[in-house]
Amino acid sequence: MISVVSLFSCKQDKMGIGYEVHGTVRAVPDSTMVYMRNDGLNDSTMVLGETFLFKGKVKEPTWTLMFLENFDEPIPLWLENVQIRIEALPNRLTEVKVSGGEIQSMANMLAERSDAIRTAMDSLGNIMALPELTDLRKDSVQASYRKLQQDEIALEKDFIRENPNSPVSAFILNRNRTRWEKTSVANLFSQLKDSAKKTVYGKLLDRYIKLNKNPEVGDGYVDFVQEKPDGESTRLSDLMGKYTLVEFWASWCVPCRKSNPELSKLYSRYRKKGLRIVGVSLDEDRESWLDAIEEDALEWDNVTDLKFNENEAALIYGVVGIPDNFLIDDKGIIVARNLREKALTKKLKEVFGENPTFKQKTD
Known part of the structure; x- marks a missing residue:
C-alpha cells in the first residue's frame, strides 16, 4: 500500500475555506494570461513579477488543467482546498513542479x-x-x-x-x-x-x-430516450424506418458538419424508400445545436440530452469519437457501423437497390 503524508497537512487543517494556487513562471512577461479549466471551473488571472495567484473553493479534489497564454502545453494539477504551489519554466511545462495537497x-x-x-x-x-x-x-x-x-x-x-x-x-x-x-x-x-x-x-x-452495451454489427439495436428540438422526449424506436441510420455528431465537430451536405443528398434519395436518419448530438449548448440544425438544413429527426461526452446514447453505443454511426435494418439488427462518404453511399445502394427514387445530379 502507498502511504502519503501531505507536506501541507497542518496548513490544510487551518485553511479549510478554499484553495490558493501560487504560481511561479520564470521568464514570462507581465500581463500574460493564465487560465484554469475543468467541467465546473472557468477562471483566469495575469502574471505579475513572474508570479500569479488563484483563489477559490472546490467541493471535492478535482483534476484541472492550467493554460499559460501563448504556450501550447497545459499544466495538469489536482485542485484541493489547500495551498498549492506551481513552479514552471515556459519552455519546459511538461516538467512543471506541482505540490501542496495530499491528492x-x-x-x-x-x-x-x-x-x-x-x-x-x-x-x-x-x-x-x-x-x-x-x-x-x-x-x-x-x-x-x-x-x-x-x-x-x-x-x-x-x-x-x-x-x-x-x-x-x-x-x-x-x-x-x-x-x-x-x-x-x-x-x-x-x-x-x-x-x-x-x-x-x-x-x-x-x-x-x-x-454501456457496446452493440456490434450483427447485434440488435439498443433503444434510448433523448429530447427533440421542441423539448419533447422520444425513443429511438419511435423514429425508426425500414433502415435507420443513427448518426452521432455535434455542432462543434468540423468533420461532422462537412459531411452533412452529402448526408442530406443521401437522405433525399432514399427517404421515400424507407431510410430514416436520427441525428444524436453530443452538444451541451442548446442554441449551438439548434443553430447547426438550421444552418445545415437537417431535415431528419435530431435529438440530444445536452450532456456532451456523457450523452446517454453515446455511452450505450460505446461512441468515443465523432462522427460515428450505426445502420439498423427493419428487423432491428445493426448491419454496419461508422460508414463514411463512399462507404455509406455504397451500403445504401446495396440495401435499397440501384434505382433510387431521385437521380443524383452529376458535376
Whole structure:
C-alpha cells in the first residue's frame, strides 16, 4: 500500500475555506494570461513579477488543467482546498513542479513511477518517425512500443488496486474506461472504496458501466430516450424506418458538419424508400445545436440530452469519437457501423437497390 503524508497537512487543517494556487513562471512577461479549466471551473488571472495567484473553493479534489497564454502545453494539477504551489519554466511545462495537497502528492507519485516508461515511449516514437527506418526495424520498434503501453496499463491498474480510496484511482479508471476491457474496468471499479466511488469520477464510472452495451454489427439495436428540438422526449424506436441510420455528431465537430451536405443528398434519395436518419448530438449548448440544425438544413429527426461526452446514447453505443454511426435494418439488427462518404453511399445502394427514387445530379 502507498502511504502519503501531505507536506501541507497542518496548513490544510487551518485553511479549510478554499484553495490558493501560487504560481511561479520564470521568464514570462507581465500581463500574460493564465487560465484554469475543468467541467465546473472557468477562471483566469495575469502574471505579475513572474508570479500569479488563484483563489477559490472546490467541493471535492478535482483534476484541472492550467493554460499559460501563448504556450501550447497545459499544466495538469489536482485542485484541493489547500495551498498549492506551481513552479514552471515556459519552455519546459511538461516538467512543471506541482505540490501542496495530499491528492496531488499521490498523483505525483504515480507520475514518478511512469516517468521511465513515458521517456522510453517518447524515444521509440522519435525512432519510428525516422524516414530511413526499414520495415523490419519499424516492426521491432512498434512491438517494443506496444510492450511499454501494456507496462503502463499494468502500472496504472496496480496503482488503482493499491489505492482503492483515492480520487486519483477513480480518475484514472474513468479516463481509461473505453481503452481497457469493460470487464477489467468493472472489476477494478468494484474494488474501489465508497470514498472513491462517491467522487465525480466514480459517479461517471458507475453510470458508464451501467449504461454501456457496446452493440456490434450483427447485434440488435439498443433503444434510448433523448429530447427533440421542441423539448419533447422520444425513443429511438419511435423514429425508426425500414433502415435507420443513427448518426452521432455535434455542432462543434468540423468533420461532422462537412459531411452533412452529402448526408442530406443521401437522405433525399432514399427517404421515400424507407431510410430514416436520427441525428444524436453530443452538444451541451442548446442554441449551438439548434443553430447547426438550421444552418445545415437537417431535415431528419435530431435529438440530444445536452450532456456532451456523457450523452446517454453515446455511452450505450460505446461512441468515443465523432462522427460515428450505426445502420439498423427493419428487423432491428445493426448491419454496419461508422460508414463514411463512399462507404455509406455504397451500403445504401446495396440495401435499397440501384434505382433510387431521385437521380443524383452529376458535376
